[in-house]
Amino acid sequence: MSLSKNASADGKTLTIQIRGKFDFNLVQSFRQAYADIDPETEKVVVDLRETDYMDSSALGMLLNMKKTLAETIDTIQIANCRPQLKKILQISRFDKKFDID
Amino acid sequence: MRVLVVDDQPLNCILLKTMLEQQKYEVAIANNGAQALDILRQESIDIVLLDVIMPVMDGFETAPKIKELAGDVYLPVIFITTLEDHNSFEKCLAVGGDDFIHKPFDKVILSAKIRAHARTRRLSQEANQQKKQLEYHYNQIEREHEIVEHIFSNALDQSSQYQQYCDYHLSPASMFNGDMFLMAKSPMGGFYCLLGDFTGHGLAAAVGALPASRIFYAMVSKGMAVNDIAYELNQVLSSLLPSNMFCAAAIVELSESGKSLSVWLGGLPDLYLIDEKGEVIKTLESQHMALGILDNDEFERNTIHLEVDAGKRLVMATDGIIETENSKGEMLAEERFKQVLKSTSHISTEQIVSYTQRFSEHSAQQDDLSIAIINCLPSKVISKAPIEYSSLPxxxxxxxxxxxxxxxxxxxxxxxxxxxxxxxxxxxxxxxxxxxxxxxxxxxxxxxxxxxxxxxxxxxxxxxxxxxxxxxxxxxxxxxxxxxxxxxxxxxxxxxxxxxxxxxxxxxxxxxxxxxxxxxxxxxxxxxxxxxxxxxxxxxxxxxxxxx
Incomplete structure (x- = not known):
């Protein structure tokens, strides 16, 4: 379980990648990942390619982020979900609020 | 040095033997041509002194047979003649004679001639030895190349299952390609490809492709991000390759939906995102140094993210294309390349390569030449095998x-x-x-x-x-x-x-x-x-x- 972040070459995209388990144990570090976001950033990608598990606390954290960044960020994309996680996001109607790729 | 004296007159034989032995040569004696050939078959002889007129087999008949026995290595045949016998000189040369020694024998002349021919004989032996070694190495390399080629073609084999995503063309400048193009799909349905260009071309450049391809396939099968793949490749290549060798590369991931591209780009020429007409919408410039140069802590992971849709295509090529020269020494260069891209709608790599060949006026290809065009399409659903469950409660x-x-x-x-x-x-x-x-x-x-x-x-x-x-x-x-x-x-x-x-x-x-x-x-x-x-x-x- 870990979290890493990366800005794209042009500084316009921030990618937050979560490995293993996405749940409330990450509540601090997840918030921290976008707390000092570069004002240049236009898009945030939450990359779940290496995320095996998530629960409702992860959904809460994503909504929290959406709320915090609403003023500054146009798109928040949840990318590279495994099928079961994608289904969890769909069940939670997250596709209405996030760009799920 | 061993000299064979062939003469039917015992006096001549003894005379020559004495003179030669004084000069530290070993001497063998034969009384006619047939005997001489017998000795030549059994012993190693370096120079033959051959009389013309002998019983059983004379000198004219013997000389060509000696030459035949000698094969590729020069075996000097020196005829023993009298000065008056001018007429037969020509015939001596015609049957393979290399020189004459006249009776009565002059010690100094004999010694000079023997020494000169011995030297030529030695050079010929050395040359022959080297030729044999060369042949041996050549065969060895041929065989090794065959084996390596087999391994390469298996390791880098591109099946046709990605045709819908990608049109590509690779043409190596020599037997082995210093460029590589790899494609694979992740468990999440993302399509990945890697275009790499190792320093130089030929086998030396191609060796890096083997470890690189293993890493690429392994990491894609885990669905890793392009910058993580680049990091891993950099680490392995910098520890494997000599310091003057590296690999310029583009690693691309097209998401399952076909809507987003992630690119790690180090040291390759610009990539172009083009629309249906071939017009360049975006130019992606190399962000990083080639793989295999930087240490882990210097390595940069930044990637380029692009939003795309089904009509868009990403064009990537190694420098072989833009650096192709025509007879005036002009390079094809980026501007011409972009013109070619929009010369026909939905241009194929085949068409680009044939343009490049026309531009070079079909002169010999100087570098490996590789080009790939990725179609930004959503992934086809892969039908899964039914899951088998344990029957134990x-x-x-x-x-x-x-x-x-x-x-x-x-x-x-x-x-x-x-x-x-x-x-x-x-x-x-x-x-x-x-x-x-x-x-x-x-x-x-x-x-x-x-x-x-x-x-x-x-x-x-x-x-x-x-x-x-x-x-x-x-x-x-x-x-x-x-x-x-x-x-x-x-x-x-x-x-x-x-x-x-x-x-x-x-x-x-x-x-x-x-x-x-x-x-x-x-x-x-x-x-x-x-x-x-x-x-x-x-x-x-x-x-x-x-x-x-």
């Missing part, structure tokens, strides 16, 4: 006391244990979600008695987890019992989670309010589980999950 009970509630991660451990049952692993994300929700409810509301409404306040989310951490550290006596049952005949897993708390009644609204920061957990449970029930006290939940 399985039951598991876990008592989690306060110590473990505080310090262990029982949900993850349980999911790991359950994933070992054949077929269950496919469901592990769902099982984690069910167990995690139920267990955390039992901890948060059952054992710790926290109120979820805190989460609704500004910053409440974080506050809730701080309260939780505090409450956990003060926890005295508590127990959570998880009971898992796997029922193969029903294809179901059931979980019951009972806590030592005083019970709570979850408030399940039919219209689940997703704007709320909490309560999402239970509604999710209802969607994923087949059945959920609570006991009357409100301290035990039973969840049935269908594997079908």
């Amino acid at each position: 399985f039951e598991l009970k876990v008592d989690i006391d306060q110590t473990n509630i505080i310090s262990a991660d029982p949900v993850l451990e349980l999911v790991d244990v359950l994933s070992r049952i054949k077929g269950i692993s496919e469901h592990r994300s769902n099982i984690f979600l069910l167990l995690s929700e139920a267990y955390n409810n039992a901890v948060d509301h059952g054992v710790l008695g926290l109120d979820s409404n805190i989460k609704n306040k500004e910053e409440g989310f974080l506050e809730f987890y701080q309260l939780r951490a505090n409450a956990l550290s003060n926890l005295q006596q508590a127990l959570i019992v998880i009971h898992v049952q796997y029922c193969p005949s029903e294809h179901s897993l059931s979980f019951s989670i009972r806590d030592s708390g005083k019970g709570f009644r979850p408030n399940i609204k039919c219209d689940r309010d997703l704007k709320q920061e909490h309560g999402r957990g239970l509604s999710l449970l209802h969607e994923i589980a087949q059945q959920i029930s609570f006991n009357n006290e409100g301290n035990e939940v039973t969840i049935v999950y269908s594997l079908l």
Whole structure:
């Protein structure tokens, strides 16, 4: 379980990648990942390619982020979900609020 | 040096033998041509002194036979003649004679001639030796190349299954390609490709392709991000390759939806995103140094992200294309390349390569030449093989006391244990979600008695987890019992989670309010589980999950 972040070459995209388990144990570090976001950033990608598990606390954290960044960020994309996680996001109607790729 | 004297007159033989032995040559004697040939077949002879007129087989008949026996190495044949016998000189040369020595013998002349021919003989022997070595090495290399070529073609074999995504053309300047192009698909459906150009060309440049391809395929099969793949490749190549060798590369991932591209680009010429007409919409410039140069801590992971759609194509090529020269020494260069891209709609790599060849006026290709065009298409659904399940009924009970509630991660451990049952692993994300929700409810509301409404306040989310951490550290006596049952005949897993708390009644609204920061957990449970029930006290939940 870990979290890493990366800005794209042009500084316009921030990618937050979560490995293993996405749940409330990450509540601090997840918030921290976008707390000092570069004002240049236009898009945030939450990359779940290496995320095996998530629960409702992860959904809460994503909504929290959406709320915090609403003023500054146009798109928040949840990318590279495994099928079961994608289904969890769909069940939670997250596709209405996030760009799920 | 061993000299063979062939003469039927004993006096001549003795005379020559004495003179030669004085000069430290070994001498063999034959009385006619036939005897001489016998000796030549058995012994190693370096120079032959041959009389013309002899019984049994004369000098003219013997000379060509000696030459034949000698093969590729120069074996000097010096005819013994009299000065008056001028007429036969020409014939001596015609049958293969190399020189003459006249009777009566002059010691100085004989010595000079023998020495000169001995030197030529030695040079010829050396040359022959080298020729043999060369032949040996040539054959050896041929054989090794065949083996290596076989390995390469197996390791880098590109099946046609990615035709829809990618049109590519590789043409190496020599037998082995210092360029490589790899394609693979991740378990999540993303399409990946890598275009690499090693320093130089030929076998030396191609060796790096083997470890690189292994890493690429292994990492794509785990669905890693392009910058992680680049990092790993850089690490391995910098430890394997000599310092003057590296690999310029582009690593591209097209997401399953075909809508987003991630590119790590180091040291290759510009990539172009083009539309249907071939017009360049965006130019992607190399961001990084080539792979195999930087140390781990210097390595940069920045990637380029692009939003794309089905009409768009990404063009990538090694420098072989733009650096192709025509007879005037002009390079093809970027501008001409971009013109070619829009010369026809939906241009193929074949057309680009044939343009390049026309431009070079079909002169010999100077460098490896590779080009690939990726079509930004959504992934085709891969039909999955049906999952096989274990037929053994399985039951598991876990008592989690306060110590473990505080310090262990029982949900993850349980999911790991359950994933070992054949077929269950496919469901592990769902099982984690069910167990995690139920267990955390039992901890948060059952054992710790926290109120979820805190989460609704500004910053409440974080506050809730701080309260939780505090409450956990003060926890005295508590127990959570998880009971898992796997029922193969029903294809179901059931979980019951009972806590030592005083019970709570979850408030399940039919219209689940997703704007709320909490309560999402239970509604999710209802969607994923087949059945959920609570006991009357409100301290035990039973969840049935269908594997079908």
